Amino acid sequence: MNNIIIISTIALGALGLISAVILYFVANKFKVYEDPKIDEVEEALPSANCGGCGFPGCRAFAEATAKKAKEEHNLEGLFCPVGGNEVMQKVGNILGLEIEAKDPMIAVVRCNGSHANSPQKVKYEGATSCAFAHALYSGEGGCMYGCLGLGDCVDACEFDAIHMNPETGLPVVDDNCTACGACVEACPRDIIELRKRGPKERRIFVSCVNKEKGAPAKKNCAVACIGCGKCEKVCKFDAITITSFLAYIDFEKCTLCRKCVEVCPTTAIWEVNFKPRKPKPAAEQTKKVVSTETKPVELKVNTGTTKENKV
């Protein structure tokens, strides 16, 4: 009886030992060398696997950075938008490279065609999908370029950073935004753009993407950009260009002087998170208040969230 136990133990042990020796040599023979830095970089990444960097997941991004660092000794064109500069600095340290700090970005919704500004003319009853509605008709307010308000961007966001405001029917981006670009991709009308967050979260942008002439644009939406060119003239920094009746502010050139905001006749240009201006002469102020009925509300929403999150 004892014999059987001893024999089987020795036999199994010997078998295991032989297999181990074989496996050792095989493993050595077919070893795939993997840069240990890839694991380290992956560890440093946020593991959101959002694809915002353009690679399928954080592991692929880590592999790409390690490869590029080894071959070209720089990380140009590789950036983790979710982790931002902090994470990229860590990645740089691991790979032994100096990383230039990039300006943090945020998704910006460039449409202010709220229910008040662009009143509903028809009622939509189809599938809750912007992509479908975009192919079907111009929109409830009549603007061919404006937000459809069905929330494809909200569905696309992995970070819970964009929500529909039921009052305006427009999406609002909050501070959770990591600028991964998923909503930019999801929007069939190219309304959302990644822009510089700006110093103290201050931003100026044209909140309209309507490429039609002034009259039809204004007919459908009270706050449309009509391409009048006043902002282009007033800008001293060549930051504003007008193409097909639509102004665009280049955030790299913009110095946030706010001159364009003042001259815009339709209040299509937005300033976000600025301190309130000094009171203006009475006549001008009343005009401003009338025309920006919904704008201050929007601004409060934005500033409010920012402060809350910072605290």
Add this chain to the structure above:
Amino acid sequence: MGILKTFALGGVHPAEQKLSANIPIEELPVPKQVTVPFGQNLGAPSKPLVKRGDTVKTGQLIGEASSFISANVHSPVSGTVLKIDNVVDSSGFRRPAAIINVEGDEWMEEIDRSEELITGFDLTAQEIIDKVKKAGIVGMGGATFPTHVKLMVPPGKKAEYLLINGVECEPYLTSDHRLMLEKGDEILVGTKILMKALGVSKAIIGIENNKPDAINHLTELSKKHDGISVQPLKVKYPQGGEKQLIKAVTGREVPSGKLPIEVGCVVQNVGTVFAVYEAVLKNKPLIERIVTVTGKAVKKPSNFKVRVGTPVKELIDAAEGLPENTGKIISGGPMMGKALLNTDIPVVKGSSGILLMKKEESSRKPESPCIRCSKCTYVCPMGLEPYLLSRYARTKRFEEAEKEKIMDCIECGSCQYTCPANIPLLDYLRLGKAKVGALIRARNAK
């Protein structure tokens, strides 16, 4: 009559509601102003040839076909071009259109406006196709595919049958029905012309059995013409679909992703045939069409002969006004038609009907989850699985949708009509088709 022919797979039978079937076609007076969109056909929009302030005559060419799949546009009235502007049309978008102020009604000299029937013609196939192309004729069943392209049989293929589509399977619509009753002779001559153009010896007119008067009338008339016969069909939607009609009449099945010419068939709508007759023998371009104005609440359901470009509101006024509780105004039939954004939208070449639906019958019911009852699969005339395809489209799994043949969908809406959970199946199928189509184009471009 025995068992009536029909297509094999699926199909539904909505209430027919042919309210205006017994009302003769009435010609509407020319409106004060018309809006003529340049994109009235499937494919590329035509290129404007007139500018602000130009005077035009009725039948004058104002838009030229800009590519292979495109069609000419003619002025439906005489007058002055007020402007070329972007106007909301039945597509739901603002697109280029000519707005013309009407002054008198002066026609181009070469157009024969008499009602006299011409039966003899001595033209070659190419001459006929050129005339059809010049007249800007498009498929008038609603798809608006340029007719001259359909008549050019690709090399290596041979047309065997010409099928004339007098099915009018959409509920409510009666414009084709009235045309068959009132212009039967012209349709048969038009069929002869198309047979010559295609080089076929057999033509079959398919008519659903709910139009016995049209079947009898055309059967009687067709005895005078060799090679033309009338085929009564069982009433089933969507029998007016090209592939369904071919299956019903000839028993042949068009392979997936192929055109009807693959099985030797060419299908033309009766409205198109009448337009071809007028274009070839009377030199009249496509500037008029028959439009049914109907709906349960409409006081006077009618069939109007109107100029292209007439605002829809003129038609509604002629049918004694917009009923109070109108919820939707649909261009086309209730199954495949599209809701209009306003009543200033003009009638175009493809407008077969204006349907005014009451609020309670037009609004969609709230959606509930799919219970896998498979009704949509049962009624799909193309043998697809709409519940699965719409799920793929919803979850953006477009590659899988392509494998499941989403591009074969003819967008007839039978699935959505039958769905007990009120799921907008067709909406998602259309979305999926658009995305898969883009994927395929991107792949081919590589």
